[in-house]
Amino acid sequence: MSDHRPLAVVIGMPGAGKTRVGREAAQILDVDFTDTDIEIEKEIGMKISRYFDQYGERAFRKLESQTVINLLESCEGLLALGGGAPMNVDIREALADYTADGGKVVYLEADKREAMERASRSGNRPMLNGDADKRWMKLYEERDPVFHDIANLRVRTHGSTPRMAARKLSNMIREHIVHVTGSDIEPYDVCIGEGALNRLVEIIGDDVLRIALIHTQSVQRHSDQARALLRQAGYEVHDMVIPDAESGKTVDVAKMIWKQLGERGFTRSDAIIGLGGGATTDFAGFMAATWMRGIRYVNCPTSLLAMVDASTGGKTGINTEEGKNLVGSFYTPAGVLADLRALKTLPRDIFIEGLGEVAKSGFIRDAEILEILRDYAEDLRNFDGDAFLGSSLEDVVSELIKHTVRVKVYHVSNDLKETGLREFLNYGHTLAHAIEKLEHFRWRHGNAVAVGCVYAAELSHILGYLDQEDVDLHRSILSSLGLPTSWNGGSWDEVVALMHKDKKARGNTLRFVILDGIGHPIHLEDPPMEALVEAFDRIQTS
């Protein structure tokens, strides 16, 4: 495959707006726009309709096939194909190779009547000669199933102005989708982008009647949007507001929600949506896992941490008096919609906290994450929700979310129930959960994870697995993002007692995840107590 390829390919019926909407979308995305019909006309030096008259459809299709295949290997912006192009077998094969390699083929679906009118108004459409509407309808019946088959994205433009349609198209093109599969997993997608929430109805599906929309007061604005979309689609939506952050992850709140689900007649064919930070998505997933032994749920994360980590992978749960996440279940969502618009209202300190889990994912698996964090540390540290959307930082954050979710998905897909590999995602968490508990959850999870990663790095170094340079790298990256690297809020005895309640511990034996190099996590069983204490001493001061 060539290095050059389109950012996306737009297909659709004549009159769907491929040229008009495609050109505007390319402007929004700041990329070139290429229309295969225009390129062909340039090459043949005449209108396509005249070429058809002179040489016939067969000759045109041959020319079209060569042009499209060349452009699929040479153009870099948005490429709009002529309406009939995807019906050609060679073009279809080239498009299949393109999508298999991660390319995006978008089916632009317009209202039939509007598209028909536009197509017959514009002329220069040899395939519509005669009774244009009747011919359009016939083409539609032949082409629509093929378009559905080829396209991996669809944009419905019904009732939208060309500008609105172009926005939808550009948002969808910018969107990243990470597929989650695995032997124990019903496959689902994590959609990351501005406007991802608009997929909610598609993911909830047709079989659901009632939806419990679980959220906190702090994200009311975003839950209003979700509710409006769902009500418009005809679902019976029940707002269920829970206390903020960790105060929502308790058995008392669970009892309150179970009661509401019962009183409102939730059955096995109903669904739950968890909309909010990681505490809410953990809690909502747990409600879904336990109600009638499991009903459908979708996560709509609104904090960076929930987008990169908590909402994906199916670890659901609540805290107890004894510690963090001690009661829960592995139960996967039907989809995750990380709508970047939610970050607009996210306070800076909570954004930065999320970077703790992002950095962790870099340390355990993806060096590119560490590079991005290093290159954009200052911009990330100064995150400002008001200026975020449309800024260059939005692309950086979107890329970081995609990378981090991929790290998560790699571990989860291969070990949903955490028998070994998945434990690597717990890097830094053995100490982090103890800190959170000792600080009565006033310390945010991502901040505790940052300190926990430094602790695990120090332990790795003391035991001879990690160079000092890599320990220093932990401190420099985390502190450049505004994350803490030290903690002195509790005694070693308190900490070690809580570490024994960590889910990685077995019997009386402590188990840790450490590194034997950046990107190389390993398990550590029953480490010497002196090493644990020494590492603890080293995180007392930064």
Ligand SMILES: NC(=O)c1ccc[n+]([C@@H]2O[C@H](COP(=O)([O-])OP(=O)(O)OC[C@H]3O[C@@H](n4cnc5c(N)ncnc54)[C@H](O)[C@@H]3O)[C@@H](O)[C@H]2O)c1
């Ligand atoms: N299940 C998992 O795999 C997993 C992974 C990582 C973390 N977690 C859990 O996630 C939780 C941490 O997640 P978190 O950092 O999102 O914490 P959180 O849910 O407590 O959210 C932090 C704060 O931000 C607010 N908030 C969230 N989105 C907002 C928005 N868009 N605008 C304004 N305010 C917003 C919340 O109301 C809360 O006050 C912890 O409970 C942790 O254990 C779970």
Ligand SMILES: O=C(O)C(=O)C[C@@H](O)[C@H](O)[C@H](O)COP(=O)(O)O
């Ligand atoms: O998904 C996982 O597995 C993780 O360990 C991800 C962690 O980042 C996350 O904080 C998780 O909530 C920790 O769960 P726990 O099992 O240690 O309670």
